[in-house]
Structure formats: C-alpha cells, structure tokens
Amino acid sequence: MAESRANVLDGAPPMVERPQSTDTAGEGAGDRLYYGVLWVLGFFVLVVAGLIVLNLALVSRPLFAVEGVWDFVKGDDWDPVTQKFGALPFIYGTLVTSLVAVVVAVPVAIGLALFITQFAPHKLAPFLSTPVEWLAAIPSVVYGLWGLAVLVPWLRTSVEPFLGRAFGFLPFFKGPPIGFGYLAAGLCLAVMILPTVVSVSAEVMKTTPEAQREAALALGATTWESVTWSVMPHSRAGILGASLLGLGRALGETMAVTMLIGNSRNISISLFAPGYSLPAVIANEFAEATDNIHIGALAACGLILFVITFLLNAAARWLVTAVQKGPARVVT
Amino acid sequence: MRHFAFRRFMNVFMTVLCGVALVAAFIPLISVLYLVISKGAAGLSWDFFTQLPKPVGEEGGGIGNALVGTLYMVGLACLMGLPVGVGAGVFLAERGDGTVGKTVRFVAEVLSGVPSIVIGIVAYAMVVIPMRHFSALAGSVALAIMIVPYLACSTEELIRVVPTSLREASLALGVTNWRTSLLVILRTAMTGVVTACLLAVARVAGETAPLLFTALNNQYWNVSPVQPTASLTVAIYNYAISPYEDWHAKAWTAALVLLMLVGLLNLTSRVLTRNRLKGAR
Amino acid sequence: MNALASSAPDSAPAVAAGAAIATPKVEVQKLNVWFAKNHAVKDTSLAVQVHTVLAVIGPSGCGKSTFLRALNRMHDLVPVARVTGKVLVDGQDLYTREVDPVLLRRRVGMVFQRPNPFPTMSIEENVAAGLVLNGISGNHAEVVERSLRKAALWDEVKDRLGHAATSLSGGQQQRLCIARALAIEPEVLLMDEPASALDPIATAKIEELIHELKEHYTIIIVTHSMQQAARVSDHTAFFYMGELVEMGATEQIFTNPKERRTEDYVTGKFG
Numbered sequence: 001m002a003e004s005r006a007n008v009l010d011g012a013p014p015m016v017e018r019p020q021s022t023d024t025a026g027e028g029a030g031d032r033l034y035y036g037v038l039w040v041l042g043f044f045v046l047v048v049a050g051l052i053v054l055n056l057a058l059v060s061r062p063l064f065a066v067e068g069v070w071d072f073v074k075g076d077d078w079d080p081v082t083q084k085f086g087a088l089p090f091i092y093g094t095l096v097t098s099l100v101a102v103v104v105a106v107p108v109a110i111g112l113a114l115f116i117t118q119f120a121p122h123k124l125a126p127f128l129s130t131p132v133e134w135l136a137a138i139p140s141v142v143y144g145l146w147g148l149a150v151l152v153p154w155l156r157t158s159v160e161p162f163l164g165r166a167f168g169f170l171p172f173f174k175g176p177p178i179g180f181g182y183l184a185a186g187l188c189l190a191v192m193i194l195p196t197v198v199s200v201s202a203e204v205m206k207t208t209p210e211a212q213r214e215a216a217l218a219l220g221a222t223t224w225e226s227v228t229w230s231v232m233p234h235s236r237a238g239i240l241g242a243s244l245l246g247l248g249r250a251l252g253e254t255m256a257v258t259m260l261i262g263n264s265r266n267i268s269i270s271l272f273a274p275g276y277s278l279p280a281v282i283a284n285e286f287a288e289a290t291d292n293i294h295i296g297a298l299a300a301c302g303l304i305l306f307v308i309t310f311l312l313n314a315a316a317r318w319l320v321t322a323v324q325k326g327p328a329r330v331v332t
Numbered sequence: 333m334r335h336f337a338f339r340r341f342m343n344v345f346m347t348v349l350c351g352v353a354l355v356a357a358f359i360p361l362i363s364v365l366y367l368v369i370s371k372g373a374a375g376l377s378w379d380f381f382t383q384l385p386k387p388v389g390e391e392g393g394g395i396g397n398a399l400v401g402t403l404y405m406v407g408l409a410c411l412m413g414l415p416v417g418v419g420a421g422v423f424l425a426e427r428g429d430g431t432v433g434k435t436v437r438f439v440a441e442v443l444s445g446v447p448s449i450v451i452g453i454v455a456y457a458m459v460v461i462p463m464r465h466f467s468a469l470a471g472s473v474a475l476a477i478m479i480v481p482y483l484a485c486s487t488e489e490l491i492r493v494v495p496t497s498l499r500e501a502s503l504a505l506g507v508t509n510w511r512t513s514l515l516v517i518l519r520t521a522m523t524g525v526v527t528a529c530l531l532a533v534a535r536v537a538g539e540t541a542p543l544l545f546t547a548l549n550n551q552y553w554n555v556s557p558v559q560p561t562a563s564l565t566v567a568i569y570n571y572a573i574s575p576y577e578d579w580h581a582k583a584w585t586a587a588l589v590l591l592m593l594v595g596l597l598n599l600t601s602r603v604l605t606r607n608r609l610k611g612a613r
Numbered sequence: 614m615n616a617l618a619s620s621a622p623d624s625a626p627a628v629a630a631g632a633a634i635a636t637p638k639v640e641v642q643k644l645n646v647w648f649a650k651n652h653a654v655k656d657t658s659l660a661v662q663v664h665t666v667l668a669v670i671g672p673s674g675c676g677k678s679t680f681l682r683a684l685n686r687m688h689d690l691v692p693v694a695r696v697t698g699k700v701l702v703d704g705q706d707l708y709t710r711e712v713d714p715v716l717l718r719r720r721v722g723m724v725f726q727r728p729n730p731f732p733t734m735s736i737e738e739n740v741a742a743g744l745v746l747n748g749i750s751g752n753h754a755e756v757v758e759r760s761l762r763k764a765a766l767w768d769e770v771k772d773r774l775g776h777a778a779t780s781l782s783g784g785q786q787q788r789l790c791i792a793r794a795l796a797i798e799p800e801v802l803l804m805d806e807p808a809s810a811l812d813p814i815a816t817a818k819i820e821e822l823i824h825e826l827k828e829h830y831t832i833i834i835v836t837h838s839m840q841q842a843a844r845v846s847d848h849t850a851f852f853y854m855g856e857l858v859e860m861g862a863t864e865q866i867f868t869n870p871k872e873r874r875t876e877d878y879v880t881g882k883f884g
Contacts, residue, residue, distance in 0.1 A: 028713065030508055030510050030511070031508055031509045031510045033510070034509070034510030034513065034514070035426075035427065035509070035510065037419065038419055038420075038422055038423040038426070038427065039423060039427065039432075041415075041416050041419030041420045041422075041423055042419070042420045042423030042424060042427070042428070042432070042433070042436045042484075043432070043436070044416055044420060044480070045420050045436050045439055045440045045443070045480060045481060045484055046435065046436060046439055048443065048477055048480060048481070049439045049443055051454060051458065052443075052446065052450070052451070052454050052477075055453070055454045055457035055458060056450070056453060056454065056457075058457060059453060059456075059457045059461075107353070108353045108356050108357060109353075110353075111349060111350040111352070111353025111354070112350065112353045112354055112357050114350045115347075115350035115351060115353060115354050119347045119350055119351075128354065131357075131358060131361055132357065134361060134598075135357070135360070135361050137534065137538075137594055137595070137598050138361075138364060138538075138591070138594075139537075139538025139539070139540070139565060139590060139591075139594060140538070140539075140540060140541070141538070141540040141565050141568045141569050141572070141587075141590075142364065142368065142538075142568070142587045142590065142591065143364070144569070144572065145368075145568060145572045145583055145584070145587055146360075146363065146364045146367060146368075148572060149367060149371075150363060150367065191360045194357055198357070222339055222340065222342070222343035223343055223347070224342055224343040224346040224347070225339065225342075225343070227346075245445070248445045249445070251447070252445075252446070252447020252448070252449065252450065253447070254447065254448065254449040254540070254541035255540045255541055255565075255569060259569070259572065259573060279447060279449045279541065282449050282452075282453065283449060283541055283544050286452075286453070286456070286544065286545040287466075287544055287545040287548060298453070299453050299457075302447075302449065302450045302453045305447055305449070305450055306446060306447070306450045309445055309446055309447055309450075310442055310445075310446065312445075313441070313442045313445035313446075314438070314442050316445075317438070317441050317442065429692075495729070497725060497727060497729035498729055498731060498732075499690075500687065500690075500723075500725060500729070501725065501729040501730075501731070501790070501793075502731075502742070502746060503687070503690065503715075503718060504685065504687065504718055504722060504723035504725075504794070505718065505719070505722070505742060505743035505746065505747070505793065505794070505797055506715055506716060506717075506718040506719030506720075506743065506747060506797060507715070507742075507743070507746040507747055508715050508747075509715075511746050511747070511748075512746070515746050516731060516746065519733050520731070520732060520733050522733070
C-alpha cells in the first residue's frame with residue numbers, strides 16, 4: 001500500500017495502472033487517422049473545383065491558340081467547317097431565355113412564397129410546398145418532352161398570335177409564330193426555376209422576426225400591410241438572391257432549352273424567333289466534334305458558362321446568407 | 333389614414349393574387365404529370381423493361397439496356413460520390429470553422445450550381461480523352477462530381493443540428509473524438525444523411541446533359557465500365573427529338589419509367605424523414 | 614468480474630492513517646480559464662477529499678460551470694478556451710502532455726445540466742454506451758444492471774430495457790445519464806446543475822441518490838440552488854465573478870460565512 005502511494009507521489013501516472021481493454025495506445029492515432037481522412041475528403045471538394053477549371057482550360061486551349069477571347073465572345077459566326085467560332089448567338093440566346101424565365105418566374109414565385117408563408121393557414125403550408133418540391137424533382141429532359149408536346153403547339157396556335165396582335169408594335173413580339181424559340185425555352189425555364197426561387201424566398205421570409213410582424217398586426221395592419229411593412233423590407237435582398245440562384249439555374253439548363261429553342265444560329269430581337277444557347281450548342285455538337293479547335297470552342301462555351309454561373313452563385317449565396325444573419329447583426 | 337374598406341379590399345385582392353400564383357405554378361405540374369402518365373402508360377409492358385430497342389417501324393422492343401445503364405452508372409457514381417460527399421460534409425461540420433473549412437464550404441455551395449453540361453465536359457476531359465472512347469465510367473464520374481458538393485452541403489447541415497450535448501455526453505464518457513463523431517454524431521444524423529443521399533441520387537438519375545458525350549449511348553446491353561452505355565434520359569432525348577410517332581410514344585413511356593424511379597427515391601426519402609420527425613423528442 | 618473493479622474507488626488509499634497527510638482526491642492549484650479575452654475563472658485553488666461531496670454555488674455567470682468543466686478537460690473542445698494552473702487527481706496533474714484527456718474522462722465522469730441520453734439508443738444501450746463506444750467488451754448486461762441499481766433506476770426500467778431512452782421522463786433520463794456515467798466506473802463524478810431541468814420530486818430523487826453515491830465516489834456538484842447545496846454537500850465553495858470567494862464546511866458557509874460577499878449571497882441579498 002505504502003509503495004503504491006509513493007509511486008503516485010513520485011508522479012508515476014496512475015492512469016497507466018488502470019487496466020484498459022481497448023487500443024488505448026492507438027486512440028490518439030485513431031483521431032489523427034479519422035480527421036486526416038475527413039480533411040482529405042473536404043479538401044477533395046477544392047480539388048474537384050480545381051479539376052473543373054483546369055480541364056476546361058486545357059480542352060479549350062486549342063481554340064484560344066488561334067482565336068482571342070474577345071473575338072470568340074463577340075463573333076456572331078459559328079461554322080466548324082470553315083473553322084469560324086463566334087459564340088455571340090449562344091451567349092445572346094442564353095441570356096435572353098434566362099431573362100424571360102426570371103421575369104416570368106420571379107413574380108409568380110414571390111406570390112407563391114407569400115401565399116405559403118403569410119396568407120395560407122399554417123396547417124396548409126406543407127401541402128402547398130410539397131408540390132413545389134415535386135416540380136424540382138422532375139428531370140429536365142421530361143420538361144423538354146412536355147415542352148415539345150404542350151408548350152410549343154400552345155405558343156404557336158394561341159399565345160404568339162395573340163401577343164403579335166396585341167403587342168406587335170414591340171420588336172419582341174414580331175415575326176411568324178413558330179412555337180420553337182426564345183419564348184418557348186424561356187417559359188419552360190420559368191417553370192423549372194420556380195421551385196428554387198420559391199423555396200429560397202420562403203425560407204428568407206420565414207426569418208422575418210416574428211416581433212416585427214406582430215408589431216404591425218398589433219397596430220391593426222391587415223396581413224397584406226404586415227407583408228409590405230415588415231416581411232418585404234426584411235426579405236428584399238434575400239429574394240434578389242433567390243432570383244439570382246434561379247437565374248444561375250436557368251443559364252446552365254441544357255436539355256429543355258436544347259429541345260425547345262429551335263437551334264438556329266441567328267440573333268433575333270423577337271422572342272418568337274428560334275435561337276441557340278451555350279448549353280444547347282455543347283449538347284448538340286460535342287459528341288460529333290472531331291478536331292481539337294471545334295472541341296476547344298465548345299469547351300470555351302462551357303468555360304464562359306462556368307464563369308458566369310460561378311460569379312452569379314457566389315453573389316446569390318452572399319445575399320441570401322447576409323439576410324439570414326442580418327437581424328442579429330443589426331442588434332449588436 | 334386610408335379608408336378601412338379600401339385596406340380590406342387590398343388585403344383580399346393581394347391574397348387572391350398570391351393564390352393565382354399558386355394555381356399558375358400547379359398547372360404545369362399537373363400538365364406534366366398528366367401527360368406523362370396518360371401518354372406513357374399505354375406503352376408499359378414487361379417487354380419494355382426487358383427488351384432491347386428495335387429500329388423504327390418494328391413493333392415492340394424496349395429500353396431494358398437504358399434502364400440497366402442508368403442504374404449501373406448511378407450505382408458507380410454512388411460508390412465514388414457518396415463517401416466523399418458525406419465525408420466532406422462531416423469535415424465541414426466538425427472542422428469547418430477555419431479558413432480551409434470556410435473555403436471548402438463556399439466552393440461546395442458554388443459548385444452545386446455549376447451547370448451539369450459543364451461537368452460533362454470535365455468528365456470528358458478526364459476520362460474520355462485519356463481512354464480514347466466514350467464509356468460508362470466517364471458518365472458516372474460526371475454524376476459523382478455532381479453528387480459531392482450537393483451532398484457535402486446537406487450533410488453538414490444535418491450534422492450541425494445534432495445537439496452539442498450529445499457530443500459532450502460521449503466525450504465525458506471518455507470516448508475518443510473519432511468514435512464520438514462516427515458512432516454518436518453520425519449515427520444520430522443517419523436517417524437524415526440517408527435521405528440526403530437518396531435525394532442526391534434522385535437528382536443525378538434524371539440528368540441527361542453530362543451523359544451525352546461521356547457515356548454516349550449504346551444499342552445493346554452493356555455492363556462494362558469502359559464501353560459506351562445507354563441511359564434512360566439519353567434514350568428519352570433521342571426518342572423525343574426523332575421525327576417518328578412510335579418513337580415519341582416510347583419517349584413518353586421511358587419518361588414515365590424515369591419519373592417512377594425518381595419518384596420512388598423521393599418518396600422513400602420522404603417516408604424516412606417523416607419517421608425521423610416522429611421519433612424525435 | 615470486471616477488470617476495472619480492481620482499481621475501483623473503494624480500494625483507494627485509506628485516509629485513516631492521518632487526514633493531514635492524505636492526498637486530496639482532487640486538488641486544484643491556481644486554475645485560470647480564459648475564453649478568448651474573457652477571464653472566466655481566476656486563480657482558483659481548492660481541494661476535495663475522497664468520498665465527499667463538494668457543492669459549488671454562485672450567481673449565474675460566476676464561472677462555476679466553467680470551473681467544473683476544467684476538471685475533466687471539457688474545455689479542450691473549445692478552440693478559444695485557454696487553461697492554466699494545475700488540476701491534480703490523486704496527485705497527478707491533468708494538464709500535462711502525458712495525460713490523454715480521453716482516458717482522464719473515464720476516471721472523471723460528468724453529468725450535465727439537461728439530460729442528454731443518446732436518442733438513437735435504447736435504455737440498455739445508453740447505459741452501456743461508455744463501454745460499447747470505447748470498444749470495451751465484457752458482460753455488459755451485468756454492468757447495466759449494477760449501474761442502473763446504483764442510479765436508483767433499475768426497478769423503474771428493468772422491464773423495458775429495450776425501449777428508447779427518450780421514452781423516459783426527464784427525471785428518469787437524468788438518472789439514466791448518471792447510470793451511464795457510473796457504468797465506466799469513474800472515481801470522481803462532476804455534476805453540472807443536474808436537477809435544474811427537473812421537477813421537485815425528480816430533484817429529491819437525484820439528491821437522495823447523491824447521498825448514496827458519496828459512499829463510493831467523490832462528487833463535485835454545481836448548483837444554483839443553495840438549499841440543494843445545503844442538503845447534499847459536505848463542503849461548499851462560493852464563486853463570484855470568476856473568483857473563489859470562500860470555501861468551507863457546508864454548515865459553516867451557510868451559518869457563519871467569513872466573507873461579506875458570501876453572507877450577502879447566502880442570505881439572498883443578491884444573485
């Protein structure tokens with residue numbers, strides 16, 4: 001007994017005397033291994049990002065060896081046979097269809113998000129938001145199929161003739177009603193980005209401080225007034241972020257656009273006219289492209305798309321998180 | 333102060349307007365579902381699931397090879413993407429507060445918004461160019477790259493909602509960090525993580541664009557990772573843009589099969605989530 | 614029998630030889646804890662004898678929980694936390710490089726403010742968690758029963774050991790957490806306001822339990838309730854603004870405090 005006491009006082013670690021049935025010696029090593037693996041997996045995300053940039057640059061290099069970036073962006077002639085590569089019609093088509101999508105989808109999305117978060121009874125909310133999630137679950141190619149069968153004929157026979165008669169003085173609504181074109185692709189995109197915009201907007205609206213909303217209601221405001229006084233001011237930046245996220249999705253959307261835009265390399269002001277988009281040209285020509293410059297030009301289209309969506313998503317994330325953290329920052 | 337009746341009217345009017353937005357959103361959903369079911373159901377048969385496609389004009393034939401191809405490539409993508417995605421998510425949740433963590437989180441969030449067609453080019457450059465031909469592997473690499481950032485973000489969220497008190501309880505029992513992380517934290521978040529995996533799989537199963545010039549297509553059965561492979565989505569696309577009426581019908585039936593597949597994955601995740609909520613305190 | 618039993622607290626060196634030379638079970642020397650720039654525990658020294666209960670009282674935010682968590686190095690988890698000074702258990706400093714905090718926590722168990730059973734595990738699995746998660750094999754059923762009996766929970770749960778731990782009431786959950794801590798046979802038990810989330814009846818049961826556990830364990834309990842401190846402890850330490858103001862026999866602290874601040878606090882003038 002006395003001996004063991006002496007040991008303790010001498011500073012011999014008593015823990016070692018305590019029998020341990022596990023790999024106690026390896027516990028620290030286990031932590032190091034586990035967190036080492038996690039670290040590698042986390043870092044892998046950065047590697048993937050690096051690989052995306054690197055490979056896009058590598059594949060598009062043959063093009064940029066023979067053509068400047070600016071010439072590529074502003075050139076409106078694209079002919080693989082004569083080795084002319086100008087991406088302007090595709091950039092234009094991508095932007096126009098995406099803008100149509102955002103202009104159509106955002107007001108509907110705001111209304112829907114307000115309806116779900118503010119107007120509808122709380123018990124009903126999940127039954128309204130679930131179908132919106134289904135919209136997001138439908139694959140792009142199915143939307144394209146639906147667009148071919150429903151949207152294009154409907155636009156050709158009803159919508160475009162009507163718009164032409166009513167607003168034909170505007171340059172956007174001129175020309176023969178073909179069905180295929182910027183408008184068809186844009187409307188289909190609007191449906192496809194709707195769930196993104198709705199769910200992000202609704203999330204932001206839900207972070208409106210309850211106190212603000214109640215204060216408005218306690219002052220005798222109607223629900224709509226509480227929306228304009230407290231919910232909208234709070235959510236404005238977040239809704240902008242949601243719209244940018246939607247825009248980002250629309251820009252990169254491939255299948256539905258490829259199937260509906262008409263695949264014409266002309267640039268037209270009229271929304272009725274067929275056009276082309278960056279993803280569509282990649283989808284249509286990549287598998288058949290044989291020479292390196294053509295492949296490089298298509299990869300350069302991808303690179304433009306990547307840069308635009310990257311910047312857009314970064315901005316959108318920043319806006320959305322700034323709103324969600326916002327109130328706390330104001331308090332301090 | 334405006335007149336009360338006017339304020340009441342505004343309130344009702346705006347409520348109705350938002351309700352109209354609701355209807356406007358539901359019309360396309362109902363339209364898509366109705367068309368796919370009504371036009372697709374007629375073509376459903378045992379042969380459709382088990383036969384190879386037949387040339388235009390010939391009766392019968394199926395999309396068995398495309399179905400197998402989709403399952404095969406999605407399975408391969410899961411093998412590569414799920415562990416990395418979940419691991420990166422755990423990393424973000426547990427070690428994600430430093431500079432590296434913040435960078436990884438930002439990059440993962442932004443990567444989940446990169447167009448799938450761009451990912452396709454990357455997979456082409458990484459797999460098709462070195463191998464010199466299109467392959468199932470290239471397709472699944474593209475799908476795996478799409479899974480990782482999405483899953484990393486959702487896994488992190490799921491792990492962060494596990495109460496700190498559980499981590500403390502475990503550590504106070506003298507359990508090491510790694511066992512705590514794996515056996516307590518990850519186990520507690522498990523249902524959620526499985527749900528997130530299912531949703532990620534559902535998402536990539538419906539992808540077409542990254543397969544167009546990676547896996548390409550194949551008229552025959554293929555389970556070799558180094559050969560071109562058919563997929564449901566590419567089959568739908570090819571049938572849909574063809575000029576033949578009977579191929580259009582096949583596109584609808586294939587779309588119905590795809591929707592059933594994706595719907596099944598979504599439904600399973602929903603059931604899991606519901607059970608999790610029921611089990612919660 | 615369990616291999617751990619040979620070093621169970623009962624076999625600790627007898628104090629009978631002379632209390633004066635007995636090493637305290639836990640001895641704290643000049644302990645300081647910072648959270649970033651916030652000096653949460655200042656220059657604290659105290660000693661706890663084996664098989665006694667020390668109550669740590671003080672107004673909220675006085676650093677008493679922070680102090681407690683320093684005793685099994687839970688602050689290691691907080692990146693901005695910094696600890697200086699010594700914490701000796703059986704004469705050995707915990708804050709040296711050789712001491713693995715993981716192994717240390719098996720000797721110094723902890724029960725938290727809110728019951729925190731593992732929600733994915735059954736009652737039985739929760740009690741055995743410390744063994745299972747540490748990869749210790751053996752007769753878990755026996756350990757489970759013994760620990761549940763010690764925690765005075767056995768009779769209430771013996772017929773539903775397989776049920777979810779979350780199906781228990783709050784008081785039962787807290788006793789389950791105590792059983793879970795006891796299952797790995799610690800020598801010292803730290804309790805951080807263990808009854809603060811419980812109703813009076815459940816609180817009484819926990820207090821009764823502390824009395825029984827004292828026979829085998831050295832207990833340090835943080836509490837915001839002075840009555841509770843008076844009921845369960847042998848010694849009481851009063852913390853104020855991160856400082857140990859006074860420590861002594863519980864009776865003395867409550868009836869005849871030496872410090873003015875202690876007197877003001879125990880008579881309810883502030884806090």
